[in-house]
Amino acid sequence: xxxxxxxxxxxxxxxxxxxxxGVNLYPAGYHIDLTVDKIIQRFExxxxxxxxxxxxxxxxxxxxxxxxxxxxxxxxxxKDNKAQIQVYLRKDKVGEENFQTFKLMDxxxxxxxxxxxxxxxxxxxxxxxxxxTLLSKSLRPLxxxxxxxxxxxxxxxxxxxxLIVNDDVKDLFIIRSKIIQALRTFFIEKDFLEVETPMMHxxxxxxxxxxxxxxxxxxSMDLYLRVAPELYLKRLVVGGLEKVFEINRNFRxxxxxxxxxxxxxxxxxxxxxxxxxxxxxxxxxxFSYILKHTVNTSTITYQGTQIDFSTPWDRQTLFDSIRKxxxxxxxxxxxxxxxxxFAKKKDINVNENEIHGKILTNLFDHLVEPHLxxxxxxxxxxxxxSPLSRSxxxxxxxxxxxxxxxxxxxxxxxxxxxxxxxxxxxxxESQVALREAGDKEAQFMDTxxxxxxxxxxxxxxxxxxxxxxxxxxxxNAPSIRDVxxxxxxxxx
RNA sequence: GGGCCGUUAGCUCAGCAGGUAGAGCAGCGGACUUUUAAUCCGUUGGUCGUGAGUUCGAUUCUCGCACGGCCCA
Numbered sequence: 001x002x003x004x005x006x007x008x009x010x011x012x013x014x015x016x017x018x019x020x021x022g023v024n025l026y027p028a029g030y031h032i033d034l035t036v037d038k039i040i041q042r043f044e045x046x047x048x049x050x051x052x053x054x055x056x057x058x059x060x061x062x063x064x065x066x067x068x069x070x071x072x073x074x075x076x077x078x079k080d081n082k083a084q085i086q087v088y089l090r091k092d093k094v095g096e097e098n099f100q101t102f103k104l105m106d107x108x109x110x111x112x113x114x115x116x117x118x119x120x121x122x123x124x125x126x127x128x129x130x131x132x133t134l135l136s137k138s139l140r141p142l143x144x145x146x147x148x149x150x151x152x153x154x155x156x157x158x159x160x161x162x163l164i165v166n167d168d169v170k171d172l173f174i175i176r177s178k179i180i181q182a183l184r185t186f187f188i189e190k191d192f193l194e195v196e197t198p199m200m201h202x203x204x205x206x207x208x209x210x211x212x213x214x215x216x217x218x219x220s221m222d223l224y225l226r227v228a229p230e231l232y233l234k235r236l237v238v239g240g241l242e243k244v245f246e247i248n249r250n251f252r253x254x255x256x257x258x259x260x261x262x263x264x265x266x267x268x269x270x271x272x273x274x275x276x277x278x279x280x281x282x283x284x285x286x287f288s289y290i291l292k293h294t295v296n297t298s299t300i301t302y303q304g305t306q307i308d309f310s311t312p313w314d315r316q317t318l319f320d321s322i323r324k325x326x327x328x329x330x331x332x333x334x335x336x337x338x339x340x341x342f343a344k345k346k347d348i349n350v351n352e353n354e355i356h357g358k359i360l361t362n363l364f365d366h367l368v369e370p371h372l373x374x375x376x377x378x379x380x381x382x383x384x385x386s387p388l389s390r391s392x393x394x395x396x397x398x399x400x401x402x403x404x405x406x407x408x409x410x411x412x413x414x415x416x417x418x419x420x421x422x423x424x425x426x427x428x429e430s431q432v433a434l435r436e437a438g439d440k441e442a443q444f445m446d447t448x449x450x451x452x453x454x455x456x457x458x459x460x461x462x463x464x465x466x467x468x469x470x471x472x473x474x475x476n477a478p479s480i481r482d483v484x485x486x487x488x489x490x491x492x
Numbered sequence: 493g494g495g496c497c498g499u500u501a502g503c504u505c506a507g508c509a510g511g512u513a514g515a516g517c518a519g520c521g522g523a524c525u526u527u528u529a530a531u532c533c534g535u536u537g538g539u540c541g542u543g544a545g546u547u548c549g550a551u552u553c554u555c556g557c558a559c560g561g562c563c564c565a
Contacts, residue, residue: 068530144502152561
């Protein structure tokens with residue numbers, strides 16, 4: 001601590017000296033004629049001679065990233081939003097006053113430069129400064145210039161420093177933004193309406209997950225941060241908004257891991273008159289669209305594994321996928337105790353009083369999911385683990401539902417919505433019974449949602465896509481923390 | 493929640509079979525008007541994550557705790 005203070009002290013002293021010279025350390029604004037990337041774009045192709053004819057001077061601004069001082073001259077690298085360029089400062093060109101000011105500046109400071117372009121002996125496109133302005137004094141040293149910042153803890157806690165020095169991090173978040181933009185455009189072009197539904201719920205619903213609890217003082221009531229927007233989006237479908245989507249945060253009060261952050265971004269969309277089978281096609285189309293508008297390829301490599309997005313994607317029922325990977329006795333699909341015994345045999349940890357459907361999905365999670373590398377739709381989820389899905393007409397024990405797996409991870413969950421209010425009430429009742437039996441993830445009875453269904457919801461299909469995991473895939477990020485700007489951390 | 497690993501200068505890292513620490517970059521002073529990891533000379537900077545134990549003596553060994561990473565639940 002002593003040392004960082006001495007560095008800050010040194011810089012504060014320079015600030016005092018600058019002020020004595022009449023320099024404002026934090027002036028308001030600066031007129032920029034061109035951004036660095038525009039300069040490079042426009043002048044990169046010009047050689048030494050053509051550049052010499054370009055006498056126009058302009059103003060640029062950015063952060064000083066490096067400096068190489070000579071007695072009466074200096075080279076600095078300036079970085080702005082998108083690019084970096086070298087600036088050559090000569091005492092005889094900028095004048096005595098400016099050069100003194102410059103001498104009191106540090107790496108990390110923001111600077112405005114007025115100058116014109118030339119090429120150095122080594123042919124590097126460089127700005128010859130005529131004038132300079134201190135735009136913001138930096139008091140803390142940046143990480144070292146060639147190893148940069150690698151400590152993951154500091155990178156997550158001080159993302160601003162990470163972004164300053166690690167260009168690949170900035171690039172990743174630019175891709176993230178493009179992915180979300182592409183999703184939005186895709187749905188808007190298909191005539192979906194983007195909506196915002198409550199983040200604070202009196203009754204948390206729409207997913208089997210534990211919620212965060214908060215308290216509203218004026219109303220003297222508990223509120224929960226939403227675990228999913230599902231029940232509100234479907235209320236909108238009841239209201240006649242037949243195609244809606246929302247891209248926003250969900251909050252789940254669960255463990256933190258390489259694939260879980262307490263708050264994460266989810267896309268949910270609902271489409272009246274569609275079925276889950278329609279959504280499989282739509283999902284393939286959606287991914288093609290995103291790939292085309294971001295990474296522009298149909299095959300990606302994620303953590304060393306090739307993933308081929310070529311359509312149509314593989315479709316398997318949950319039961320068939322377990323049959324294929326684990327070759328279990330057939331009774332496990334019919335008999336809860338047989339499934340439990342099989343799970344034990346396979347060393348899979350299941351609660352003693354776990355319901356049949358949950359045991360089967362546990363089996364799937366361990367035996368099948370990690371192997372689903374290329375995009376795969378898994379269908380036929382048991383009704384008892386799908387409290388909001390329409391049950392299948394041929395086999396009411398399963399639902400009209402799929403989950404999408406890519407790279408061994410769940411990416412999307414979709415189903416034909418349960419719009420029968422009588423059936424939905426019974427499903428809620430089963431959930432409440434599970435909750436009373438100790439299942440903290442079981443869902444709550446939501447009578448207003450039932451009331452909405454009682455007014456009539458058209459046949460509808462809906463889907464949720466985990467945006468963070470999608471971004472991980474497309475940016476080859478090993479951890480969800482790499483794709484969230486400010487991931488959750490314990491206080492230091 | 494469990495297991496393994498890590499935490500040393502602003503950053504990236506050495507080191508210590510136990511005798512209170514080094515390098516490079518950054519910083520500071522000096523030389524230097526086409527460098528780009530500029531160069532050359534000199535130099536400052538550390539409660540070695542934290543608390544306890546063992547010891548004449550702990551950054552080093554032991555245990556607890558905190559934070560982080562990976563794996564498992």
